[in-house]
Amino acid sequence: MNVEHSGDPYIKDSMREFGETIFAEMSALAVKTGAINLGQGFPDTDGPQEIAELAITAIRDGHNQYPPGLGIKKLRDAISHHQMRFYGLEFDPETEVLVTAGATEAIAASLLALCEQGDEIITFEPYYDSYAASIALAGGVRRVVTLNTPEYTFSIDDLEELINVKTRAILLNSPHNPTGKVFTHNELSQIANLCIEHDLVAICDEVYEHLVFEGQHIPLIQYPGMRDRTIQISSAGKTFSFTGWKIGWVCAQPALLDTVRTAKQFLTYVNGAPFQHAIAEALNLSDHYFENFLEDMRVKRDCLSQGLEKAGLTTFTPQGTYFVTADIEKLGYEDGKQFCLDLPVQCGVVAVPNVVFYDNKDLGSTLIRFAFCKKLDVLEEAVERLQTIESLT
Numbered sequence: 106m107n108v109e110h111s112g113d114p115y116i117k118d119s120m121r122e123f124g125e126t127i128f129a130e131m132s133a134l135a136v137k138t139g140a141i142n143l144g145q146g147f148p149d150t151d152g153p154q155e156i157a158e159l160a161i162t163a164i165r166d167g168h169n170q171y172p173p174g175l176g177i178k179k180l181r182d183a184i185s186h187h188q189m190r191f192y193g194l195e196f197d198p199e200t201e202v203l204v205t206a207g208a209t210e211a212i213a214a215s216l217l218a219l220c221e222q223g224d225e226i227i228t229f230e231p232y233y234d235s236y237a238a239s240i241a242l243a244g245g246v247r248r249v250v251t252l253n254t255p256e257y258t259f260s261i262d263d264l265e266e267l268i269n270v271k272t273r274a275i276l277l278n279s280p281h282n283p284t285g286k287v288f289t290h291n292e293l294s295q296i297a298n299l300c301i302e303h304d305l306v307a308i309c310d311e312v313y314e315h316l317v318f319e320g321q322h323i324p325l326i327q328y329p330g331m332r333d334r335t336i337q338i339s340s341a342g343k344t345f346s347f348t349g350w351k352i353g354w355v356c357a358q359p360a361l362l363d364t365v366r367t368a369k370q371f372l373t374y375v376n377g378a379p380f381q382h383a384i385a386e387a388l389n390l391s392d393h394y395f396e397n398f399l400e401d402m403r404v405k406r407d408c409l410s411q412g413l414e415k416a417g418l419t420t421f422t423p424q425g426t427y428f429v430t431a432d433i434e435k436l437g438y439e440d441g442k443q444f445c446l447d448l449p450v451q452c453g454v455v456a457v458p459n460v461v462f463y464d465n466k467d468l469g470s471t472l473i474r475f476a477f478c479k480k481l482d483v484l485e486e487a488v489e490r491l492q493t494i495e496s497l498t
């Protein structure tokens with residue numbers, strides 16, 4: 106990843122490749138240059154005011170000490186109810202639901218609890234940056250299957266070839282950051298079959314479950330044979346635009362949930378007591394909220410994607426998430442990282458270079474990611490600025 110930061114003499118070898126995250130680095134650059142920050146994926150508008158008020162009320166009402174280890178009952182009930190409401194999935198809130206410090210902790214705790222030293226974890230590149238770091242922290246080895254542009258398809262044979270006696274789990278993210286890919290029914294069904302055939306656990310990061318523009322989100326845990334071998338992870342951060350509250354959760358059968366909980370207890374133990382009260386209510390918001398959220402984001406996606414195309418970049422229309430990837434190759438640029446370092450100065454816009462999400466660096470070198478979870482007038486201004494990108498061809 107950020108190899109420039111690898112000079113640290115104290116850090117253990119397996120963590121040496123990880124410096125400051127690209128999101129922190131690019132957000133700092135946005136602040137320094139005063140550019141529009143379309144790098145780090147956080148909304149510039151807070152979630153529903155009534156939900157924020159509930160967190161304030163919870164603080165006033167004295168919900169300020171450690172909540173129970175699994176999370177407060179009201180939130181576990183709401184998570185369980187949400188699973189039934191959207192997917193027809195039944196989870197027992199007493200034994201199959203665990204509240205975590207965001208999805209980040211849920212992913213880390215799952216890997217820490219599952220991985221023996223040297224166990225292999227398969228994921229798809231480009232991958233969300235915390236996956237590589239959490240696998241390394243857990244003493245695991247990451248193996249990647251490439252999602253190939255333009256459709257971000259992959260070869261199921263490549264995936265199967267990676268599986269061996271050391272393979273412990275497949276770490277899947279759908280809808281997928283940074284590509285915006287939503288894995289198809291056929292792909293999910295093939296992944297499920299491999300998990301069953303080779304006795305693997307699936308760790309599913311579904312934080313963008315409510316941001317699917319084409320079709321529907323299908324949790325892998327729904328597939329026959331997957332209920333007992335899947336750790337399903339989500340978070341309130343993206344769905345309710347409260348990314349700083351860090352309320353996430355895990356749903357899994359009791360033994361797997363206990364596995365994750367064992368590690369989680371010694372990471373944060375618990376977190377966010379007053380926010381748990383507020384998110385319990387947020388999960389029960391009407392369909393109108395979820396539909397509006399998606400439609401608002403669709404308009405923003407189209408605004409930014411069209412603006413990028415007009416500026417001469419090739420885009421891959423995201424089917425989900427709030428990110429769009431663009432290729433700068435057509436404009437004659439070769440180095441996405443350098444391009445992203447120059448862009449705030451040249452155009453006043455910040456993006457993120459996708460190369461940091463790849464092991465095969467060549468494949469991501471000309472790809473950059475923009476976040477569109479910003480006010481429409483901010484996106485329009487960014488699009489206008491992007492029209493001044495100079496073509497080298």
Ligand code: PMP
Nearest residue numbers: 207208209233282312340342353
């Ligand atoms: N997974 C993916 C794919 C993400 O994009 C993010 C960023 N929200 C996370 C996990 C982390 O989620 P949280 O902020 O809930 O820890």
Ligand code: GLN
Nearest residue numbers: 128129144145146147282
């Ligand atoms: N998930 C966010 C993104 O992909 C970033 C969160 C973070 O900074 N760790 O932009």
